[in-house]
Amino acid sequence: MITPRTPSGVLELLPAEQIAFQRMLDAIRSGYERFGFLPIETPVFERSDVLLTKTGGETERQVYFVQSTGALEKSREADTSAEGPALPEMALRFDLTVPLARYVAEHEHQLTFPFRRYQMQRVYRGERPQRGRFREFYQCDVDIIGKDELSVRHDAECPAIIHAIFTDLAIGSFTIQVNNRKLLRGFYEDLGITDAEQQAAVLREVDKLDKRGPDHLRSTLTGAGFGLADEVVEQILAFVQVRSTGHDDALARLAEVERGSRGSASLAEGVAELREVLTLVRALGVPESDYCLNFSIARGLDYYTGTVYETTLDEHPQIGSICSGGRYDNLAGQYTRSRLPGVGISIGLSRLFWQLREAGLLEASTGESTVQALVPQVDAELLDDQLALASQLRHGGINTEAVLDGGKLGKQLRYADRAGIRFVAILGRQEVADGTVTLKDLRRQDQFTVPRTEVVSALRVELAQPQV
RNA sequence: GUGGGUGUAGCUCAGCAGGUAGAGCGCCGCGUUGUGGUCGCGGAUGUCGCGGGUUCAAGUCCCGUCACUCACCCCA
Structure with missing residues (x-):
């Protein structure tokens, strides 16, 4: 007998919980559709060359490769003579954004722009499993892709969608935190942190602020790895701890940042974008208690270029971000010459579901059968x-x-x-x-x-x- | 990839100066004829992760191994 066991790092549910999970999926789907998005699905595996365009070491470390037996034998034969093992022909997708880029580039001429699509499927990451983090998990993505141009107005739609969905899900009050990468870039340039690597490193540290606290951040930034002047670090700390307390306060904070600038064009642009986004978010009916500015948010560093979002549950801050996303200048530069700017968000549903269950917030909705x-x-x-x-x-x-x-x-x-x-x-x-x-x-x-x-x-x- | 922790019944765990295994929950049955969840009574279940060593004797000590787990890295 072989012990029946799921591989670690997967979320396999019993029916009562699966029903609760399904209901969340349904709520998200209906929210996306209500905002006028179209469904697509893409294959769970993609050609390795398509998926690994960025060839970042991290990416390759986390990707699962897929190889047919035939191709495996072939590559073994080739290996004896060739210059090292070739990449397997396929790999499991590790997010839905890269497949979206491939999809849009491939079907560009059959799609109408702006292309508004949602996609809720499983993705795979070969991480070492950790508490509440999975190797197979659901992402529920929604994105708007423009052709050549996509006005920043679309960036305001994302918080409105998040607001609608998390209100429906009824898992407590939440706050959609908004920031802008251009503003960040400008701010750090003004401080003399112009080197892209160094800036990225600082952003990564700042992003951990909520997790580790200001003291830890201070000692890290003044420490050997960064060696920033105390004065500069204090400016950073004051900046990244900003959390606006309402719409007018948010606009005032932006004005303040702008006043403090030493003239960075990027900062001015970021401020202008955020101003417009916040104004439209309010116009879309999102209560001002449900969104705020948070200058510590950076999100993934690889492709977000403008607005970035992160959503947290007010009563359960330890859960962390339950929905995040942002704006990217050019989605599919690797696959097409067309410029395809986009903005979108993603709900990591497996993680969210797991966290809600841990926090005991699912009791009411489970234990109910679909059998009436x-x-x-x-x-x-x-x-x-x-x-x-x-x-x-x-x-x-x-x-x-x-x-x-x-x-x-x-x-x-x-x-x-x-x-x-x-x-x-x-x-x-x-x-x-x-x-x-x-x-x-x-x-x-x-x-x-x-x-x-x-x-x-x-x-x-x-x-x-x-x-x- | 780096560093800790843990592996005993389906689940959560207890057992430990080394003397051939226990609790709670769950599960099954009974409390008669067409009424569950509560309650009472009864019952089943373990290669004590795996391999080796020390010992008269190992779940308990030592070594190895595997698995799981937490944190770091990273998180498109």
């Missing part, structure tokens, strides 16, 4: 009537399971209870004789008898009742 009614077998001789009742319920649009193997009624009720099925429609000799059905609500511990002809409508009424 169970028709037990009270008497084996009444099988035909029992099945007819099940059909009647199904035609009435009620998700119904009929017990086919019978047994004691008590056991069947226990089965329903454990399976999270709320209603049982009992049809025994008595009911058949009377032309009735007994409906039992396991949650409210209540039961009553209705005429068989009215069972669907009666059950519909009951399903609409609260559980407790």
Whole structure:
């Protein structure tokens, strides 16, 4: 016997939880569609050369390669003579953005721009698994891709989508934190940190501010690796700890940053963009309590170029960002000469779901089955009537399971209870004789008898009742 | 890739101056005839991660190995 075990770093759920997960997926999908986005899917694996265009060492370290047996043998033969092992022909996607870039570049002429697509699929990263981090996980992406141009107005749509979806998900109050990479670049240039490498290193450290605190950041930046002057570090700290407390405050903070500038064009541009984005976010109806400026946010350094977003749950800051994204100048530069600027966000649903479960925020939504009614077998001789009742319920649009193997009624009720099925429609000799059905609500511990002809409508009424 | 921690029943874990394994939860059955979840009573379940060593004797000590896990790196 082989011990049955999932590989580590995957999120495999039991049905009760899967239902809760599915509902979250549905809420996100419907949110994306409500904002006028179109669905696409791309293959779980891509050609290695397509996926690894950036050939960053980190990327290759984290990617899973896929190799057919035939190709594997072929590459082995070639290996004996060639200059080292060739890359496997395929690799599993590690995000949905690179496949999107390939997709848009490949189908550019069949798509209409701005191209608004959403995509909710699994991605794979060969990281060492950690608490709440997976090697296989869902990303729910939504992006707007422009041809040649995409006004910054689109950047304002993302917070509006996030707001709509997280309101629907009802997992508590949240804050959409907004920043702008141009503003950051300008700010650090003004401080004399102009070297791209050094700037990136500083941004990486600053990004950990919320996790490690200002003191840690201060000692890191003044330390050997960076060697920044105390005065400069204090300016950085003052800057990155900014969190606006409302719309007007956000605009005031921007004005303040602009006043403090030594004339960086990038900073001015970033400020102007943020101003426009914030103004439109408000116009789109996002309450000002739900968004703020946060100058510490940098996000992934590789391609975000303008607006960046990060969303956190107010009551559970330890969960970290539950949705993030930003603006990129040119999505598919590796695949096409066309300039395709874009903006988008991504919800890492597996991680979010796992965190919510850990925080005990899922209890209410789990334990409920998609089966709405169970028709037990009270008497084996009444099988035909029992099945007819099940059909009647199904035609009435009620998700119904009929017990086919019978047994004691008590056991069947226990089965329903454990399976999270709320209603049982009992049809025994008595009911058949009377032309009735007994409906039992396991949650409210209540039961009553209705005429068989009215069972669907009666059950519909009951399903609409609260559980407790 | 670097550094810690842990591996005992399905789950969470206890057992430890070395003497051939336990609790809670869960699971199964019973509390009669068509009523679950509560309650009472009864029951099943373990190559004590794997391999080697020390010992009369190892879950308990030593070595190795594997797995898992936490943190760092990174997170498009």
